[in-house]
Amino acid sequence: MTLNVLMLSTLFPDISRPNFGVFVERQARELAGRPDVHVTVVAPIGLPPWPLSKAARYAPLLALPRRERWQDMTVYRPIFRIIPKFGGRTNVYGMTRAILPLIRRLHAEKPFDVIDASFFFPDGPVAQRLSRALGIPYSVKARGADIHYWGTRPGTRKMVKRAADRAGGLLAVSAAMKRSMAKMGIDDDKIRVHYTGVDLERFEIADxxxxxxxxxxxxxxxxxxxxxxxxxxxxxxxxxxxxxxxxxxxxxxxxxxxxxxxxxxxxxxxxxxxxxxxxxxxxxxxxxxxxxxxxxxxxxxxxxxxxxxxxxxxxxxxxxxxxxxxxxxxxxxxxxxxxxxxxxxxxxxxxxxxxxxxxxxxxxxTALRFTWATNGDALLTHLQTIAQHGAD
Structure with a gap:
C-alpha cells in the first residue's frame, strides 16, 4: 500500500537559492526514493505586496515556476503575501489561505495519508490548519531557531505549542532539541530524535x-x-x-x-x-x-x-x-x-x-552513523505510524 506524503516546507531549494534548505531536499529525495512512497512537495514562497515584490531581492523568487520537477519530485511553489519586518504570526494565516485551495485540489485527485512539516514555524501551525481542513494527521520537525526563537516569542509561542500538541507525532534534530521542546511543555513521548544525514560518498577524506x-x-x-x-x-x-x-x-x-x-x-x-x-x-x-x-x-x-x-x-x-x-x-x-x-x-x-x-x-x-539511509528509514517508520493511527 502506497504512503502518500504531503511535504510542507518553507525551507526548500530553488534555482535562485540552490543551497537553501538543501538538507530538507535530500531528506525528501531519500523518502521519495523508497518503494510504495509518493511525496509531493509544497514549498510556499513568501513575497511582499506590489511594488515591494519588484525589489531586486524578490525578483528571482517571483520568476520561479509555480510547479516543476525537481530531482524527480513534483514541487509546487505557491505564493503567499508577507509583510517585511512584521511577518511572524501573520505568515501562518497568509500561507494557509494561499495554499489551501491547491492542497484541497491535490488531495481530491490523490488523497494524502499524512503531512510532513519540515520546520516548526510557520510550517507547523500551517500543517495544523491543513490537517483540520482535510482530516489527515501531521508531523512537525524541530530543527533549531524554529523552537529557540519562534517558540519563545510572545506572538508565536502559543501557535508553536498548539501545533505540537495537536500533531500525530514530532521529530527533533537532536536529543538536546527534544529536551528544549519538553521544557516548553510539549509531550516528550510524542517526540522522536531524528538525526540528519550526510552523503558519505561525496563528503569524504581527500588530500x-x-x-x-x-x-x-x-x-x-x-x-x-x-x-x-x-x-x-x-x-x-x-x-x-x-x-x-x-x-x-x-x-x-x-x-x-x-x-x-x-x-x-x-x-x-x-x-x-x-x-x-x-x-x-x-x-x-x-x-x-x-x-x-x-x-x-x-x-x-x-x-x-x-x-x-x-x-x-x-x-x-x-x-x-x-x-x-x-x-x-x-x-x-x-x-x-x-x-x-x-x-x-x-x-x-x-x-x-x-x-x-x-x-x-x-x-x-564520528560521522559514519549519520547516513541518509538511516534518516530515511526512521522518517518512513515515523510517518507510517502516524498515518496508521490517523486512519484508526
Missing part, C-alpha cells in the same frame, strides 16, 4: 595539501560554514584571529553581516587573513572542507548543524559552541572541541587541534 594548492591557500586554514548572521558567531572567530597569527580564516556563506565582519577585521588588522567565499554550491563544499585544518562554528543556538557532520565526514575536526546536539556529536577527542563563546577559548581550541591534529580516519568515524 589536504592538494586541496590547499588547488584553492591557492598556504599554512593553517580554519573554515566556517554558515549564513553570515549574528547568531552564527562569526565575529567571535574574527576576534580570535589575532591569537592565531599564521591562520587563514575562510567564511563559506553569505549575508548582510559580512559588512560588520569586514569592518571588525580591519579594526583588528586581520582583514588580509580572511577570505569570503560567498554561497558555495553544496557539491563544491567537500573540497573546501578538505582544504581546512579545522571547521569552526560557534553559534548562539543550533539544532544539530549539517556543517558539523559534513566537516567530520571529510576528516576535518570541529570547534563548536555548547549548543544543541554538540555533545551528541563531539563524543570523543578526535572529533574536536566544544568551547565557550569567547575569542581566547576559541583560539586556544583551534591552536590545540593545529598543534596535534587528530587522525583523519578517526575524525570521519
Amino acid at each position: 589536504r595539501a592538494a586541496a590547499k594548492e588547488a584553492l591557492g591557500f598556504e599554512g593553517p586554514v580554519v573554515l566556517c560554514v554558515g549564513a553570515l548572521i549574528p547568531r552564527k558567531g562569526q565575529d567571535l572567530l574574527v576576534r580570535a584571529l589575532p591569537h592565531l597569527p599564521d591562520v587563514t580564516l575562510l567564511f563559506a556563506g553569505q549575508g548582510q553581516y559580512r559588512r560588520t565582519l569586514e569592518k571588525l577585521a580591519e579594526e583588528l588588522g586581520v582583514d588580509r587573513r580572511i577570505g569570503y567565499l560567498g554561497s558555495v554550491p553544496h557539491d563544491r563544499l567537500p573540497r573546501i572542507y578538505a582544504a581546512a585544518d579545522v571547521m569552526a562554528l560557534v553559534s548562539a543556538s543550533e539544532g544539530l548543524a549539517n556543517a558539523w557532520v559534513e566537516a567530520l565526514a571529510c576528516g576535518t575536526p570541529i570547534v563548536i559552541s555548547d549548543v544543541g546536539g554538540a555533545r551528541e556529536l563531539v563524543d570523543r577527542p578526535e572529533a574536536g572541541r566544544i568551547v565557550e563563546r569567547e575569542p581566547e577559548a576559541i583560539a586556544a581550541a583551534i591552536q590545540a587541534l593545529l598543534d596535534n591534529p587528530p587522525d583523519r580516519e578517526a575524525v570521519r568515524e
Whole structure:
C-alpha cells in the first residue's frame, strides 16, 4: 500500500537559492526514493505586496515556476503575501489561505495519508490548519531557531505549542532539541530524535595539501560554514584571529553581516587573513572542507548543524559552541572541541587541534552513523505510524 506524503516546507531549494534548505531536499529525495512512497512537495514562497515584490531581492523568487520537477519530485511553489519586518504570526494565516485551495485540489485527485512539516514555524501551525481542513494527521520537525526563537516569542509561542500538541507525532534534530521542546511543555513521548544525514560518498577524506594548492591557500586554514548572521558567531572567530597569527580564516556563506565582519577585521588588522567565499554550491563544499585544518562554528543556538557532520565526514575536526546536539556529536577527542563563546577559548581550541591534529580516519568515524539511509528509514517508520493511527 502506497504512503502518500504531503511535504510542507518553507525551507526548500530553488534555482535562485540552490543551497537553501538543501538538507530538507535530500531528506525528501531519500523518502521519495523508497518503494510504495509518493511525496509531493509544497514549498510556499513568501513575497511582499506590489511594488515591494519588484525589489531586486524578490525578483528571482517571483520568476520561479509555480510547479516543476525537481530531482524527480513534483514541487509546487505557491505564493503567499508577507509583510517585511512584521511577518511572524501573520505568515501562518497568509500561507494557509494561499495554499489551501491547491492542497484541497491535490488531495481530491490523490488523497494524502499524512503531512510532513519540515520546520516548526510557520510550517507547523500551517500543517495544523491543513490537517483540520482535510482530516489527515501531521508531523512537525524541530530543527533549531524554529523552537529557540519562534517558540519563545510572545506572538508565536502559543501557535508553536498548539501545533505540537495537536500533531500525530514530532521529530527533533537532536536529543538536546527534544529536551528544549519538553521544557516548553510539549509531550516528550510524542517526540522522536531524528538525526540528519550526510552523503558519505561525496563528503569524504581527500588530500589536504592538494586541496590547499588547488584553492591557492598556504599554512593553517580554519573554515566556517554558515549564513553570515549574528547568531552564527562569526565575529567571535574574527576576534580570535589575532591569537592565531599564521591562520587563514575562510567564511563559506553569505549575508548582510559580512559588512560588520569586514569592518571588525580591519579594526583588528586581520582583514588580509580572511577570505569570503560567498554561497558555495553544496557539491563544491567537500573540497573546501578538505582544504581546512579545522571547521569552526560557534553559534548562539543550533539544532544539530549539517556543517558539523559534513566537516567530520571529510576528516576535518570541529570547534563548536555548547549548543544543541554538540555533545551528541563531539563524543570523543578526535572529533574536536566544544568551547565557550569567547575569542581566547576559541583560539586556544583551534591552536590545540593545529598543534596535534587528530587522525583523519578517526575524525570521519564520528560521522559514519549519520547516513541518509538511516534518516530515511526512521522518517518512513515515523510517518507510517502516524498515518496508521490517523486512519484508526
